[in-house]
Amino acid sequence: MSHTVAAPRAAGTPDPDPALRGAVRILTPDGERRDDAEYGGQVADVDDEALLALYDDMVVVRRIDTEATNLQRQGELALWPPLLGQEAAQIGSARALRTDDFAFTSYRENGVAYCRGVTPAELVPVWRGVTASGWDPYRVGMATPQVIIAAQTLHATGYALGLQHDGSDAVAIAYFGDGATSEGDASEALVFAATYTAPVVFFCQNNHWAISEPVSLQSGSSLAGRAAGFGVPSVTVDGNDVLAVLAVTRAALARARAGGGPSFIEAVTYRMGPHTTADDPTRYRDPAELEAWRRLDPIDRVAAHLTARGVLTDERRAAVTAHADEVAHAMRAACTALPDPDPMSLFEHVYATAHPELDRQKARYARYLDSFEDAR
Amino acid sequence: MSHTVAAPRAAGTPDPDPALRGAVRILTPDGERRDDAEYGGQVADVDDEALLALYDDMVVVRRIDTEATNLQRQGELALWPPLLGQEAAQIGSARALRTDDFAFTSYRENGVAYCRGVTPAELVPVWRGVTASGWDPYRVGMATPQVIIAAQTLHATGYALGLQHDGSDAVAIAYFGDGATSEGDASEALVFAATYTAPVVFFCQNNHWAISEPVSLQSGSSLAGRAAGFGVPSVTVDGNDVLAVLAVTRAALARARAGGGPSFIEAVTYRMGPHTTADDPTRYRDPAELEAWRRLDPIDRVAAHLTARGVLTDERRAAVTAHADEVAHAMRAACTALPDPDPMSLFEHVYATAHPELDRQKARYARYLDSFEDAR
Amino acid sequence: MSTMTMGGALNAGLRAALTADPKVVLMGEDIGRLGGVYRITDGLQREFGPRRVMDTPLAESGILGTAVGLAYRGYRPVCEIQFDGFVYPAFDQIVSQVARMRARTNGAVSLPITIRIPVGGGIGSAEHHSDSPEAYFAHTPGLRVVSVADPQDAYDLLQDAIACDDPVLFFEPKRRYHLKGEVDTGRSRPAALGTARVLRQGTDATVVTFGGLVQVALAAADAAADEGVSLEVIDLRSLSPIDWVTVAASVRRTGRVVVTHEAPESVGLGAELAAGITERCFSYLEHAPVRVTGFDIPYPPSKLEKHHLPDLDRLLDGVDAALGRPSSFEDES
Amino acid sequence: MSTMTMGGALNAGLRAALTADPKVVLMGEDIGRLGGVYRITDGLQREFGPRRVMDTPLAESGILGTAVGLAYRGYRPVCEIQFDGFVYPAFDQIVSQVARMRARTNGAVSLPITIRIPVGGGIGSAEHHSDSPEAYFAHTPGLRVVSVADPQDAYDLLQDAIACDDPVLFFEPKRRYHLKGEVDTGRSRPAALGTARVLRQGTDATVVTFGGLVQVALAAADAAADEGVSLEVIDLRSLSPIDWVTVAASVRRTGRVVVTHEAPESVGLGAELAAGITERCFSYLEHAPVRVTGFDIPYPPSKLEKHHLPDLDRLLDGVDAALGRPSSFEDES
Ligand SMILES: Cc1ncc(C[n+]2csc(CCOP(=O)(O)OP(=O)(O)O)c2C)c(N)n1
Ligand SMILES: Cc1ncc(C[n+]2csc(CCOP(=O)(O)OP(=O)(O)O)c2C)c(N)n1
Ligand SMILES: [Mg+2]
Ligand SMILES: [Mg+2]
Numbered sequence A, B: 001m002s003h004t005v006a007a008p009r010a011a012g013t014p015d016p017d018p019a020l021r022g023a024v025r026i027l028t029p030d031g032e033r034r035d036d037a038e039y040g041g042q043v044a045d046v047d048d049e050a051l052l053a054l055y056d057d058m059v060v061v062r063r064i065d066t067e068a069t070n071l072q073r074q075g076e077l078a079l080w081p082p083l084l085g086q087e088a089a090q091i092g093s094a095r096a097l098r099t100d101d102f103a104f105t106s107y108r109e110n111g112v113a114y115c116r117g118v119t120p121a122e123l124v125p126v127w128r129g130v131t132a133s134g135w136d137p138y139r140v141g142m143a144t145p146q147v148i149i150a151a152q153t154l155h156a157t158g159y160a161l162g163l164q165h166d167g168s169d170a171v172a173i174a175y176f177g178d179g180a181t182s183e184g185d186a187s188e189a190l191v192f193a194a195t196y197t198a199p200v201v202f203f204c205q206n207n208h209w210a211i212s213e214p215v216s217l218q219s220g221s222s223l224a225g226r227a228a229g230f231g232v233p234s235v236t237v238d239g240n241d242v243l244a245v246l247a248v249t250r251a252a253l254a255r256a257r258a259g260g261g262p263s264f265i266e267a268v269t270y271r272m273g274p275h276t277t278a279d280d281p282t283r284y285r286d287p288a289e290l291e292a293w294r295r296l297d298p299i300d301r302v303a304a305h306l307t308a309r310g311v312l313t314d315e316r317r318a319a320v321t322a323h324a325d326e327v328a329h330a331m332r333a334a335c336t337a338l339p340d341p342d343p344m345s346l347f348e349h350v351y352a353t354a355h356p357e358l359d360r361q362k363a364r365y366a367r368y369l370d371s372f373e374d375a376r
Numbered sequence C, D: 001m002s003t004m005t006m007g008g009a010l011n012a013g014l015r016a017a018l019t020a021d022p023k024v025v026l027m028g029e030d031i032g033r034l035g036g037v038y039r040i041t042d043g044l045q046r047e048f049g050p051r052r053v054m055d056t057p058l059a060e061s062g063i064l065g066t067a068v069g070l071a072y073r074g075y076r077p078v079c080e081i082q083f084d085g086f087v088y089p090a091f092d093q094i095v096s097q098v099a100r101m102r103a104r105t106n107g108a109v110s111l112p113i114t115i116r117i118p119v120g121g122g123i124g125s126a127e128h129h130s131d132s133p134e135a136y137f138a139h140t141p142g143l144r145v146v147s148v149a150d151p152q153d154a155y156d157l158l159q160d161a162i163a164c165d166d167p168v169l170f171f172e173p174k175r176r177y178h179l180k181g182e183v184d185t186g187r188s189r190p191a192a193l194g195t196a197r198v199l200r201q202g203t204d205a206t207v208v209t210f211g212g213l214v215q216v217a218l219a220a221a222d223a224a225a226d227e228g229v230s231l232e233v234i235d236l237r238s239l240s241p242i243d244w245v246t247v248a249a250s251v252r253r254t255g256r257v258v259v260t261h262e263a264p265e266s267v268g269l270g271a272e273l274a275a276g277i278t279e280r281c282f283s284y285l286e287h288a289p290v291r292v293t294g295f296d297i298p299y300p301p302s303k304l305e306k307h308h309l310p311d312l313d314r315l316l317d318g319v320d321a322a323l324g325r326p327s328s329f330e331d332e333s
Helices: A048-073 A087-094 A110-116 A151-166 A184-196 A223-229 A242-257 A287-294 A298-308 A314-336 A343-347 A356-375 B048-073 B087-094 B110-116 B151-166 B184-196 B223-229 B242-257 B287-294 B298-308 B314-336 B343-347 B356-375 C006-020 C044-048 C060-072 C088-098 C134-138 C151-163 C211-226 C244-254 C269-284 C302-308 C312-322 D006-020 D044-048 D060-072 D088-098 D134-138 D151-163 D211-226 D244-254 D269-284 D302-308 D312-322
Strands: A102-104 A172-177 A200-206 A234-238 A263-268 B102-104 B172-177 B200-206 B234-238 B263-268 C002-005 C024-028 C053-055 C076-080 C114-119 C144-147 C168-173 C180-183 C197-200 C205-209 C231-235 C238-240 C257-264 C290-294 D002-005 D024-028 D053-055 D076-080 D114-119 D144-147 D168-173 D180-183 D197-200 D205-209 D231-235 D238-240 D257-264 D290-294
Touching (some): A048 A087, A048 A110, A048 A242, A087 A110, A087 A242, A087 A298, A102 A151, A151 A184, A151 A200, A151 C060, A151 C088, A184 B184, A184 C088, A200 A223, A200 A242, A223 A234, A223 A263, A242 A263, A356 C244, A356 D312, B048 B110, B048 B314, B087 B110, B087 B242, B087 B263, B087 B298, B102 B151, B151 B172, B151 B200, B200 B223, B200 B242, B223 B234, B234 B242, B343 B356, B343 C302, B356 C312, C002 C151, C006 C024, C006 C044, C006 C180, C060 C076, C088 D088, C134 C168, C134 C238, C134 C257, C134 C269, C144 C151, C151 C168, C151 C180, C168 C211, C197 C244, C205 C211, C205 C312, C211 C231, C211 C257, C211 C312, C231 C244, C244 C269, C257 C269, C257 C312, C269 C290, C269 D269, C290 D269, D002 D006, D002 D151, D006 D024, D006 D151, D006 D180, D044 D053, D060 D076, D114 D151, D134 D144, D134 D168, D134 D269, D151 D180, D197 D244, D205 D211, D205 D244, D205 D312, D211 D231, D244 D269, D257 D312, D269 D290, D290 D312
Parallel strands (some): A172 A200, A200 A263, A234 A263, B172 B200, B200 B263, B234 B263, C024 C076, C076 C114, C114 C168, C144 C168, C205 C257, D024 D053, D144 D168, D257 D290
Antiparallel strands (some): C144 C238, C197 C231, D144 D238, D197 D231
């Protein structure tokens, strides 16, 4: 038999971006809420107030993002990877999770972290370079950011196997980018997940870029179609539609909880900012592309919808802004107050059990530092 | 949109093995030659005499395989990886190649090597442990066997890029097993091949086993379907049907030559022997499975067909057997005559250019060996 | 107390670990029904089921990467890499994930993963089946590296490795799988992890080695004794960290040392031993530490391996060098 | 002769190689339109086209594996690995394929692949962006390893590496990309590949280093001179093979040596240097070779890196140790 990738299902709305054609979409860019035969039921409970909460989340994480970017520009952080434009993908998916689910992410998922209960003050220390880790993964159900592209897809799969062995109905979720799909680890994760029917959700944010490389360099066909080839059911969703993302993630989680195994979600979104604060996207991308995506802004459409419904009044809008400002200011204050780490902490947490060689190096370095004290 | 793997195309013959259902098949297990609407034209030129030549090839490589297995049992070879049962997959595909095409294989493709012009005497020295390499890859258009599972899939892809840069219409072909599809390298090769539209054919012999592991452990769905998910057109073929394999390989090569890029062929076959002579398959597989596959023997069906057509007379059968015996005897003679290598050859071919440190080690070892000479 | 091969002792050790701790899971290629290509996991899947003794897809990065996730969830994965030469596809997960996770999480996450690898040559095998990759891992902070040499140690150290909250690379010299010895599986004993042992006492020179060469060193000591040379033999056991106390004490007594391993010489474990010994014993040394190792070449075809691998004669040649006697070690520069 | 940064010299070197030999192709992540995250390939895709300067998918094993195939077909791939910490996914292709292909084919197949890697710390970067992985590769037979320290050498050695029929790991200390110097791109000169250079002559002790620490060693030599201590400084340049002739000659003259690198100490390049120097210069040594290196820890958060990386003061502390003066190096065992 000959195989070809299944054709995308008939498009609901005409859309300039081919990647979005046929993607699950519930809230249109104009703010119109539509039903979706397959996934609509997953978010039937999301009323105006609930949607407003999602709006609040998105505004807050964008504000965190802006503040952190400023902190970097001001020299308070060494680096920051902005999520600008990806708020719906992150909030919609992370708000679908249960407390006992577990997220393994890359560096860009500060919105996910926020939803998991990582405090804004915990988000910045790593990027300031004062510590290896901002939070305890077990407290929030989220691993610390992974820098090695795609490595966490396997960690999530293994964690899911552990959940399966434990007889838990919790689920592991892996977050990664479009670029990450090229790494062997991402494919091996699909193999392992399919083979063991592991309760894991692969959540790919196709933000169209891997630093300067467009997604077309990573794949000639749809990323969701790739997962299907591994026997992992997949879906493409409008990643800038927080309701649709919530819906498809809930569906994937439900399948995993019921023993149905892994799923793959391709959230089609756009990295509106630079790769990191060290990057200059004007070197490689067309400003027109950015403009086109601005019209699909994930926050604007929720605002439009809620405003049209009379829910998002000026007063409530101001309250959301105030909340965001408050979070951002707290983060800034916490950040600038962070002390430099103790030099001798270099030697901590390398091993769990005694290690004479490292102890020797530590003792020597202590003597070395002391010699400067003595010299004073 | 939701993706699922395309359903296999309607089955032509009822077949006990699901993997074969819907596979391209031209010569039935009973020896009946049928047409195939899509691929039949590729082998329209293969008349009785041409088929007899393929029969001769298969008998010879099976005989080589048996002889080498015996050589191992007799202590003349350290190890041998039998191809028993995979003759049609290897001969059908390799006979589709042009001289200037290039094959990158694993350790089991002795049938491919035979077709490329590797002499039987060149097949055994590596397995005897007297040399690192039995042949010059450039003379025969085939790399020496790859032991690291799936590594060669990338080499073939890179070679294909070289062909593309050169403006050649030659093609690279990678041979690998069902187990190999799990390795990250195999997936990365599909990514690179798809991205660059590289003229490479991925030829997967799904022989149902990776040592003791059944193919179901590597994949929950069809291996050909996996390639399709990467945007690489793929086809499943009855790997025990030499004509069908020839046909689909010719089609894939033609696409590549015309600039159509990579293809993936899943040849469904069966490893009738042990993994290697060091393996004992009775520990892990059901003898009934082997029996079922014996009925699909790749040589028997050609013999049945040619006998029914009055082409394979007793006389011609005897001639083929005599040819096979002659090749086997020559291989045995060459093998047992192989001298042990010179100890100082240890230091050869590590670097192309002078390397003082290795020269020092070499000189020291020469002095060391001399000291024994002196002591005599 | 019973007689076992080293392979048998490892099998018994895995069984004991699976029995003692429900969090222990075994992962690897062909370790289930087949019991591993060396049968080290023989019968364990039948006994403990496919969830605890998992045949994995053919992907080493996948094995280690999922082991990280399992350990993150509180399990103690014991991964088998089928042969030394197949550990490299997992290198990234080992050096960037397994080794660093504790540091990365400020101690919140332990990855008590044991990575068992049949290593080394001497068995007439094909390419990629005879590597000695210990230096790569001994250079990597966050890992512990162990190499066993006999049945009792194999049993004991495997228990220690699995119980250890740090990740451990556990090297099994495949040419000693059939080595027999008495094994006491019941004894209570101090953890041996991290310690070397003096296997034979001597006064003229110290031979430091590990794994498959321990037997060679002992045989060399016998041969040397016949010629009136008294060799002390140390089995390092722990390659990271090195038990410098034991090693330095010996070299200070003998004043001469030969280190030997199968891996290539340059930047091998022997370099660390020679450097560390010189640092600790400089004024006691009568001669520079001598290295007798595999050459700086890819592992050769099997008919040549006897030339590549240090054997009794090459070791004694090195001892001659250390003793200042005529040897193939001339003044080279 | 013109003034260039090291990054500029590398860019000029790549341009020269692409111009000189149509078989040279560049491969890597973000090297095309962006010109690489460090802009080392800036403008080259525009000049030579996307076939010769190839942006690759995000997969390091894929980059090296396809480079093997391209080299098999007669090309000379120059691969950029974006940062040191991202070379490990390609480790298998490098150690099992790139390093061994010549030996595996009895010399029939050459793989003249250059693997460029920005390495090392000192730039305040995130995890996995400051590793010094040279020991892994210097331990691997079949590879050559080069580390450059200034613009002229960067230009020259890059030409040598690309022209060499052996695979070369080419380490670029990223904290020196902006270091400026005079570069003569036209001179004809003997190939420098494989040779060390004495950058400063001295009599009291030899400092052996490479890459990013060369500037530190030169500064330390200045500081030591102020205190009346005369240091000889050697830039190793070639980490595999090591130019023992140059190193040993110096140490025989000075009798004391400090080796320094950023990588962790255990089984690092410093171990090989200390061992090899002791073997070659034992009777000339007044003190054991001293190692001043990064600690045996995963690279720390950036606010701590100044403590982890050898700097002028730590280097002088090591020099004190080598001179037998009070230092943090006590008699440890
Ligand atoms: C193994 C590895 N290779 C390369 C890099 C360098 N790098 C960091 S982010 C990045 C692009 C990732 O793109 P994508 O997966 O799409 O995620 P995004 O940044 O868009 O969120 C690259 C190449 C890395 N971190 N790890
Ligand atoms: C990277 C790597 N891992 C493991 C092995 C050990 N090994 C050798 S052959 C084999 C099974 C391969 O199965 P498959 O790809 O189906 O090929 P077949 O042997 O059936 O031809 C394994 C696991 C190896 N050679 N390389
Ligand atoms: Mg992206
Ligand atoms: Mg197979």
